[in-house]
Amino acid sequence: VTGEPQLRTERLLLRRWREADLEPFAALNADPEVMEHFPALLSVEQSAALVARIERCFDERGYGLWAVEVRAEDADGAGGAFAGFVGLEPVMDERLAFAPAVELGWRLAQPFWGGGIATEAAAAATAFAFDALALTELVSYTAVSNVRSQLVMQRLGMRRDPAEDFLHPGIAPGDPLAPHVLYRIAAHARR
Numbered sequence: 001v002t003g004e005p006q007l008r009t010e011r012l013l014l015r016r017w018r019e020a021d022l023e024p025f026a027a028l029n030a031d032p033e034v035m036e037h038f039p040a041l042l043s044v045e046q047s048a049a050l051v052a053r054i055e056r057c058f059d060e061r062g063y064g065l066w067a068v069e070v071r072a073e074d075a076d077g078a079g080g081a082f083a084g085f086v087g088l089e090p091v092m093d094e095r096l097a098f099a100p101a102v103e104l105g106w107r108l109a110q111p112f113w114g115g116g117i118a119t120e121a122a123a124a125a126t127a128f129a130f131d132a133l134a135l136t137e138l139v140s141y142t143a144v145s146n147v148r149s150q151l152v153m154q155r156l157g158m159r160r161d162p163a164e165d166f167l168h169p170g171i172a173p174g175d176p177l178a179p180h181v182l183y184r185i186a187a188h189a190r191r
């Protein structure tokens with residue numbers, strides 16, 4: 001079915017991407033605060049290419065990083081606001097000790113921080129991964145400095161083993177963004 005898979009939570013719609021998402025997505029990918037823990041901002045073209053990659057992943061694998069929409073209060077549900085992405089991404093980089101794996105990821109525009117949206121959406125993505133896809137484990141990783149993202153991982157019940165901390169192979173070893181933490185959650189351990 002076109003538009004599938006689609007997930008609904010109390011406040012959110014996790015859906016496939018639309019043309020209208022490209023502009024607000026490019027804006028958040030160009031926001032230095034949103035991208036503080038990444039090596040670079042994304043141009044409009046890079047942002048659109050990322051959406052194309054995400055959509056290809058949905059087509060090929062049946063999962064991906066969903067566009068997150070905060071559902072409108074009105075009965076017809078029209079006019080929801082695009083907040084960013086939350087979802088699932090394959091980790092295929094063989095330089096990463098934990099690959100292959102499926103990663104939980106999130107990136108929201110700043111006005112949508114501080115309301116539990118990332119955690120609510122990620123909990124729905126986790127349930128989909130374990131129930132619909134029958135995956136046995138999910139990982140999540142981020143720069144040590146990205147405390148907000150680690151708090152989402154902890155709220156989801158994910159666990160970090162400091163022995164699995166790593167230097168990101170795509171970032172220069174001396175760069176403060178290189179040290180990363182790895183969190184995991186197993187299907188049998190979710191709460």
Ligand SMILES: CC(C)(COP(=O)(O)OP(=O)(O)OC[C@H]1O[C@@H](n2cnc3c(N)ncnc32)[C@H](O)[C@@H]1OP(=O)(O)O)[C@@H](O)C(=O)NCCC(=O)NCCS
Nearest residue numbers: 034106107108113114115116117118119141142148149152
């Ligand atoms: C990482 C990111 C998604 C976290 O967003 P967030 O809004 O802090 O995360 P949550 O959705 O879990 O919301 C938690 C906050 O909402 C508050 N909150 C309000 N209602 C809540 C609810 N129902 N449930 C949970 N938290 C709630 C919490 O108290 C917390 O607020 P605080 O930050 O003031 O302590 C966001 O900061 C972001 O997009 N960052 C840039 C991109 C990025 O770094 N992505 C990760 C790369 S690995």
